[in-house]
Amino acid sequence: xxxxxxxxxxxxxxxxxxxxxxxxxxxxxxxxxxxxxxxxxxxxxxxxxxxxxxxxxxxxxxxxxxxxxxxxxxxxxxxxxxxxxxxxxxxxxxxxxxxxxxxxxxxxxxxxxxxxxxxxxxxxxxxxxxxxxxxxxxxxxxxxxxxxxxxxxxxxxxxxxxxxxxxxxxxxxxxxxxxxxxxxxxxxxxxxxxxxxxxxxxxxxxxxxxxxxxxxxxxxxxxxxxxxxxxxxxxxxxxxxxxxxxxxxxxxxxxxxxx
Amino acid sequence: xxxxxxxxxxxxxxxxxxxxxxxxxxxxxxxxxxxxxxxxxxxxxxxxxxxxxxxxxxxxxxxxxxxxxxxxxxxxxxxxxxxxxxxxxxxxxxxxxxxxxxxxxxxxxxxxxxxxxxxxxxxxxxxxxxxxxxxxxxxxxxxxxxxxxxxxxxxxxxxxxxxxxxxxxxxxxxxxxxxxxxxxxxxxxxxxxxxxxxxxxxxxxxxxxxxxxxxxxxxxxxxxxxxxxxxxxxxxxxxxxxxxxxxx
Numbered sequence: 001x002x003x004x005x006x007x008x009x010x011x012x013x014x015x016x017x018x019x020x021x022x023x024x025x026x027x028x029x030x031x032x033x034x035x036x037x038x039x040x041x042x043x044x045x046x047x048x049x050x051x052x053x054x055x056x057x058x059x060x061x062x063x064x065x066x067x068x069x070x071x072x073x074x075x076x077x078x079x080x081x082x083x084x085x086x087x088x089x090x091x092x093x094x095x096x097x098x099x100x101x102x103x104x105x106x107x108x109x110x111x112x113x114x115x116x117x118x119x120x121x122x123x124x125x126x127x128x129x130x131x132x133x134x135x136x137x138x139x140x141x142x143x144x145x146x147x148x149x150x151x152x153x154x155x156x157x158x159x160x161x162x163x164x165x166x167x168x169x170x171x172x173x174x175x176x177x178x179x180x181x182x183x184x185x186x187x188x189x190x191x192x193x194x195x196x197x198x199x200x201x202x203x204x205x206x207x208x209x210x211x212x213x214x215x216x217x218x219x220x221x222x223x224x225x226x227x228x229x230x231x232x233x234x235x236x237x238x239x240x241x242x243x244x245x246x247x248x249x250x251x252x253x254x255x256x257x258x259x
Numbered sequence: 260x261x262x263x264x265x266x267x268x269x270x271x272x273x274x275x276x277x278x279x280x281x282x283x284x285x286x287x288x289x290x291x292x293x294x295x296x297x298x299x300x301x302x303x304x305x306x307x308x309x310x311x312x313x314x315x316x317x318x319x320x321x322x323x324x325x326x327x328x329x330x331x332x333x334x335x336x337x338x339x340x341x342x343x344x345x346x347x348x349x350x351x352x353x354x355x356x357x358x359x360x361x362x363x364x365x366x367x368x369x370x371x372x373x374x375x376x377x378x379x380x381x382x383x384x385x386x387x388x389x390x391x392x393x394x395x396x397x398x399x400x401x402x403x404x405x406x407x408x409x410x411x412x413x414x415x416x417x418x419x420x421x422x423x424x425x426x427x428x429x430x431x432x433x434x435x436x437x438x439x440x441x442x443x444x445x446x447x448x449x450x451x452x453x454x455x456x457x458x459x460x461x462x463x464x465x466x467x468x469x470x471x472x473x474x475x476x477x478x479x480x481x482x483x484x485x486x487x488x489x490x491x492x493x494x495x496x497x498x499x500x501x502x503x504x505x506x507x
Contacts, residue, residue, distance in 0.1 A: 010361055012369075017310055017376030018477070022355045022363060055338075095311055095478070 003027055011043075015055040023053035034212050036203040074112070077101035106208055127229055134174075134233035139241045149245055163242045170238035171231070178230030185226055192216035284396025284412055290435040291428075292389040294464050299324050301493040302486055308377045309480030317375050322493075326389070328500045339375065343505045349385050354505035362505055377482040378451070378474035382422050393418055394426065404429045404438040423450060434458065434465035449475050461489055 003009060007027050015021040025045055033039050051057050065080075067073060084099040103109035145166075152162050196213030203210055282290075306317040318335040329346040333339040341356035351365040365372075370382045390396075394414035402411050409429040416424050423442035430437050436458060442451040452475060457468035466489060473481035498504060 010359065012363070014372065015376065016312065017308070017315065018373040018479075019376035020353065020363075020369070020372050022353075022359055022361060024359045024361070 005029065011053055013054060015053075016059065016061070017055050019055070021053050021055065023049070025049070035209055036200050036212055037207050037209055072102055074101070074103060077103070108208065130229035131233040134229055135237040135240075137234065137237060139237045141238065141241070143241060143244075146244075150248065153245075153248060153250060159245050159248070163245050166238050166242045166245075167235060170234045174227075174231035174234035177234070178227045181230055182223065182226040186218060186222060189216040189218050189222060193218055281398060281410070284398050284414075285391055287398065287410055287412060287430050287435075288389075288391040288394065288396050288414075291430055291437055292391055294435040295466070296326055296389070297323060297491055299491065299493055299495055301490045301495070303488045305483075305485045305487055306375065306377050307483040307485065308375065309482065310376055311477075311479050314480075315376065317377070322495050322499055324495060324500065329384075330499050330504065333375070344374075344384075345500065345502060345505055346384060347500060351381055351385050352502060352505060360506075362502065373474075377484075378472040378477060378479070379482065379484075380474075383451075386422060388418075390414070393421055401432075402429060404431075407434075407438060408432045409438055431465075436465055436467060451475060456483075459486075461491060 001009075005027055008024050009027060011021065011023045011025055013021040025043070031044060033042060048057075051059065067076065078101055081099040081101050081104070084097075088096065089098045090096040103112055149162055153159065193216045196215040198212060199214050200212035203212065300321075300323045302321045302323070304319055304321060306319070308315045308317065316336070317333060317339055319331050319333045321332075322330045327346075327348050329344075331344040333342040343354040343356075345352045345354075351370070353363045353365055355361050355363065363369075365381045365385075370385065371380055373380055374384060393416060395417045397413045397415075398410050399413050400411045402409055409431055412426075412428045412430060414426040414428060424445040425443045425447075427441045427443075428437045429439040436455055437453075438455045440451075440453040441449055442453070444450055452473040454471045455467045455469070456471055458465050459468045460466075466486070468486055470484045471481050472484060
């Protein structure tokens, strides 16, 4: 805009009465909200001055509500909006107060539901693929160790004992792998939680009050979700391949080992 | 047979006589234009705006020269006191007094803004052409409005750059005042309704005393525009219709 500190700017807007609102303001600084919609046209001013300029002393056109943890909770927001509208909103009067959730505005509900489905799909595919890979790894290791199991059986180790040691081993491998994987995943997530991904280009012409940065969030499930494919799939793979141990005939062991 | 021929001739004669008495649409528009436009006038007016959040009263002194020049100074309420508006042809300026002290050119989307929150827009004010220059008029009948005989006219735009594509106007047959008017968009959507509720005589013509404007797209109760006084023998200096006069 080419204006500096202490310069005078004139706000041209529409007053609550419908007339033209014209008021001078002095620039005392600039601020970046990190939301394209706000950075494009929002100003911070004394609320009393704005109310005077827009001829709405002690009034407000819109009041924004935030939860204590600053995260949007769809179910709670729906509950509050329903209760409020039941008490104060009158459909026949378009100027009666109405509470709208974030999702009720600008078709955001459909967008958020779409994102939820996409995220669930991505997580599902990832979990399935990782489980399949690890299950396969467990199966393969069982099959590759066919000779080792035969020798152990020939040396007199019981089938149960061998099966148990294989399971313990897979638990240990799964645990170590999951811990290392989770640690790496957490470090990457921590980076995206602190730095984020800039999506301001997507919201250049948007009026949605959405942050320009999309950030990862480390929460409690982040610590255990990796153990589902890491531990369960590895153990299941080993357990399934280990069943072969019980089908081995001691009488034919030497024949197999000779060959 | 002779009786039938006589009746037909009689009916034809009566029809011709009636149609000869009814002036054409363009003649009526010329009379309306002539009646409402003053060479020079000073008026004191009150706007009673019945908005959705209550009723406001705005008073002003107006200096008018034809349809081209107008200067308005708002005198009441305190918040609006000192605000001025200058119209020169199709140009419009608003002056906001101290501490804002700014002259704002009303153009573009600002023209659609309401004047002081009333049911009139700046676009309505800047319209300075005569009705006869903007519309083709057709007389569609006669009706009584508030006990007065009126011609019913349907106006259709004959120019492109126009705020209202069509209008339906009820014109008083004796006083040449549009007692009622409905203004429509090109698609036929009703936009404004205007009714003259009271009139008074100025020299040899009738002029509206109280007019009710209703913006049909707004939820309020309309705007009453009351002419408190009208002085046609006034000497308005040419400097009154200049931007310099806004800051005086």
